[in-house]
Amino acid sequence: MAYESRSRPEEVPALLAELGPEVAAALLAPRLAQFAAVARLEHVTRAAQLLAMPQPTLSRAVARLEEELGVALLARQGRTVRLTRAGRVLLGSVERALAELERGAEAARAEADPAAGRVAFGFLHTMGTDTVPALLRGFRAEHPRVRFQLVQDYVTAMLDRLRAGELDLCLVSPLPDAPDLVARPLDEQRLYLAVPADHRLAGRRRIRLAEVAEEPFVAVRRGYGLRGLLERFCGEAGFTPKVAFEGEEAETLRGLVAAGLGVALLPPSLVARPGVVELDVTAPRTRRAIGLAWVSGRPVTPPVAAFRDFVLSRRGRLLDHD
Template identity: 85%
Template sequence: MTYDSSSPPFAPAEVDPQSAAARLAPQLAQFAAVARLEHVTQAAQLLGMPQPTLSRAVARLEAELGVQLLSREGRTVRLTRAGRLLLGGVERALAELERGAEAARAEADPAAGRVAFGFLHTMGTDAVPALLRDFRAEHPKVRFQLVQDYVTAMLERLRAGELDLCLVSPLPDAPDLTARVLDEQRLYLTVPADHRLAGRRRIRLAEVADEPFVAVEEGYGLRAITDGFCAEAGFAPRITFEGEEAETLRGLVAAGLGVALLPPSLVPRPGVVDLEVSAPRTRRAIGLAWATGRPLTPPVAAFRDFVLSRRGRLLEHD
């Protein structure tokens, strides 16, 4: 059975431009199948639907648009000029949809999908590269989008779905985020090499209450932790310079511009000395966070489970 072109008069229809695409999407794909084959029965067989249902769908599309898209010629149909114009747009839209669907499938591919992973700047020199190296030994084709940022910004991106997992400190305490402690990292008081306390092995933090401090900017987890430890020692730090990375702060300390609470450096830096703090216990928890209740793709779930398996061994170099 061929396309029945007897349909209601083609009066211009009032179309809401904000919802037309959503309403017409199924009919457009059906129209494209008919247009490609120029035969309604064959198109219906290809789509796995009854031929009368397909004929009615195309007729509804014509009524919706207010134009005739197909003309009957014997047992086949031909595109009108309006039909050819519409088909070009539909073909481009369907191709774009297919590309989007393929990208979505590739994102979740267990063997070669993508993981959007955020982490602290101080984790980027050793801990994260080691994690990625060991994970890729078992999952060599999984792709990564790596983001280094301060904690507040990373958690915002995690909530927005831009990141899948975050390695953070301090750990978030919010119902929409799940966090698991992986390890603890000691923070040392870093002082200039010619500082009055540089010859000591350990000190109490209160001993530098009157010293100028250099610290990361507000919003960084390390800044909140530094402020917290100083408050625990009975003072508010007098911040004279702010930076974004621990190595920048070490340079400021080496220049004699202040002292800082910092994680250990992997590469010894001339001009500074790291002192162990005996009180308070200056250690920060490092943990992994992800959005509560949000389904994880197979590669993300695999990487999360791998990172959690490294609990207690994340900072083996410390």
């Protein structure tokens, strides 16, 4: 340690206090575990054998700990030792800390267990009704004990959580173009124009997006992938959408459409919604790419790698739920 050759014994406790709790704990941690072994066995030689270290080295380590803390921890009686009152106080804290460390280590091992580890998986709200359950069902058929933390969010928030390490993988649209992320396309989904059943265009099967340039739109909030796509496609059609109402979920938007409050560009509904008609858009080509994203270069656990490989194997079939 940097201070050993420059500090007098009486200066060490004050120096440790100046270093701050994190640095001081890191310096003391090895000797605290050694002290705990001696304290439990009340015998330096047996503790040294247990720790597979020379007895003189262990004796010096405990003595150095006492010097660093500025208090006697052990009363030596020949080859045996007894805890002082200060030693008993410290031993209780050390044993609780060591037990907590072991629990943490066990939890970390459990996260990476190939058979029963955990995958933190984020996905779009519109993927949660059918696509994601189908993926999980298929994967769990071969990996029945793997656990999942599922997060539904909009693209920007999910990518932030992915970078922060809160998520392992994200099912996103549009695919991010960032040097710190890997994104693999999986499938393409058609977006339809949802109109009220009594709308002037409801009897049509196909329309051009420019035909609703003057209509009020209902849309998800900015930051959601669908909002960005709406603005892009409308821009390609030569207009800026007039958004009258904003929501967070496709089914909420369909309810607003059914109430006659506007039109919406949405993925297909799995179940026909009364009061809503979905129209094919012929110009521009309203499609969205859906893909899987993860952080480039970040190591992944075996269960995460297995699920990533499974999802990638569904390329071109992601939206097939049979």
